[in-house]
Amino acid sequence: xxxxxxxxxxxxxxxxxxxxxxxxxxxxxxxxxxxxxxxxxxxxxxxxxxxxxxxxxxxxxxxxxxxxxxxxxxxxxxxxxxxxxxxxxxxxxxxxxxxxxxxxxxxxxxxxxx
Amino acid sequence: xxxxxxxxxxxxxxxxxxxxxxxxxxxxxxxxxxxxxxxxxxxxxxxxxxxxxxxxxxxxxxxxxxxxxxxxxxxxxxxxxxxxxxxxxxxxxxxxxxxxxxxxxxxxxxxxxx
Numbered sequence: 336x337x338x339x340x341x342x343x344x345x346x347x348x349x350x351x352x353x354x355x356x357x358x359x360x361x362x363x364x365x366x367x368x369x370x371x372x373x374x375x376x377x378x379x380x381x382x383x384x385x386x387x388x389x390x391x392x393x394x395x396x397x398x399x400x401x402x403x404x405x406x407x408x409x410x411x412x413x414x415x416x417x418x419x420x421x422x423x424x425x426x427x428x429x430x431x432x433x434x435x436x437x438x439x440x441x442x443x444x445x446x447x448x449x
Numbered sequence: 450x451x452x453x454x455x456x457x458x459x460x461x462x463x464x465x466x467x468x469x470x471x472x473x474x475x476x477x478x479x480x481x482x483x484x485x486x487x488x489x490x491x492x493x494x495x496x497x498x499x500x501x502x503x504x505x506x507x508x509x510x511x512x513x514x515x516x517x518x519x520x521x522x523x524x525x526x527x528x529x530x531x532x533x534x535x536x537x538x539x540x541x542x543x544x545x546x547x548x549x550x551x552x553x554x555x556x557x558x559x560x561x562x563x
Contacts, residue, residue, distance in 0.1 A: 339492075368551075377453075377538060377553035378493075393550065425492055432549045434542050435481045435500040440492035 337362045339441035341426050346446045348413075348420075353435055356411045356444045358426035367409035368427040368438060371395060378425060384409055413446065421448045451476040455539045455554035462529055462561050470524040470557045472513075472539035480514040482506075482515055482522040487536045496524075496537070523548070528560045 338358045348354045360367065366385050370378040380393030384403040396447075398417025403409050413420045423445050427438040456471040474482065474498045481500045485493040497506030502517035522539060539554040 341492075355454070375555065377555045378551075379553075381551050383550070427493075434544050434549055435498075436542075437495050437498060438551055440485075440494070442492045443490075 339426060339428055341424075341441040341444050344442065345446060346444055347449055348446065349449055351411055351415045353414050354411070354446065356424055356426075358407075358409045358411065358441060359407055360426075360428045360439075360441075361407060362428055362439065363406070364428035364439075365406070366429045366436075367403065368429075369393075369399070369401065369409070369411045370425045370427065371382060372423040372425060372443075377435045381411065381424075383432075404415070420446055422446060451480065451541060451543050453539050453541055453552055453554040454558055455537075457555070458536075458558040460557060460559045462559070464531055464561055464563050465528045466561075468524070468526040468529045468533075468559070469526075470537055470539075470559070472522045472524065472554060474520050474539075474541050476520075476541055476543055478544060479517070480521065480543045482513070483540040483542070483551070484511070484513055484522070484524050485538045485540060487538065489535075491539065495522045529559070531561045531563055534559055534561045 342357045368383045370380040381426045382401045386388035400412045426441040429436040429438045452475045483498045484496040486496045497508045499506040499515035505514045537557045538556045
């Protein structure tokens with residue numbers, strides 16, 4: 336089955352530590368995205384990538400970093416510079432960035448900073 | 450910039466009741482409009498979409514019509530079920546560059562009682 340996988344489902348980290356969230360897709364999509372979701376809020380875009388080895392900042396990129404070395408993979412690193420990292424993180428992909436294209440979402444990773 | 454406003458929840462209905470969740474938007478041009486659904490602890494699933502004015506999206510008994518004159522995309526269902534309990538997000542996507550990013554409303558939580 337084609338889809339998007341995110342791991343782990345739950346992640347705990349201590350303050351001051353960097354942590355990397357995994358996102359893999361086998362849909363052969365060119366574009367991939369990372370969103371952050373906080374309680375009672377909509378999703379906010381952290382980073383997106385249209386093609387391999389290229390990515391752009393979204394609305395809330397500070398304290399995060401990404402890489403896109405393979406078409407299938409778009410890992411997100413939450414650095415110690417992120418002031419309030421506890422949140423639900425969602426990865427998505429789409430065929431490209433056409434305005435009619437549907438974004439498909441993974442199951443999410445819930446990050447808790449202790 | 451582009452924005453989406455949807456009615457605040459939570460919305461509580463009895464099974465078989467009629468559902469309306471209001472969504473209005475602000476955007477330049479003619480964006481594409483989407484409704485996503487999120488079940489507890491999961492990622493988002495596309496429910497329906499419309500890509501031009503007067504289009505009606507429909508899926509699983511849910512419908513929404515793209516109304517350019519009122520800049521609205523209200524979600525409706527004639528008879529809700531307990532299994533429809535979830536959070537519903539309205540979203541839009543414009544053209545090119547950062548306007549091509551998906552913009553979400555804050556979500557409306559629906560609870561359906563038997």
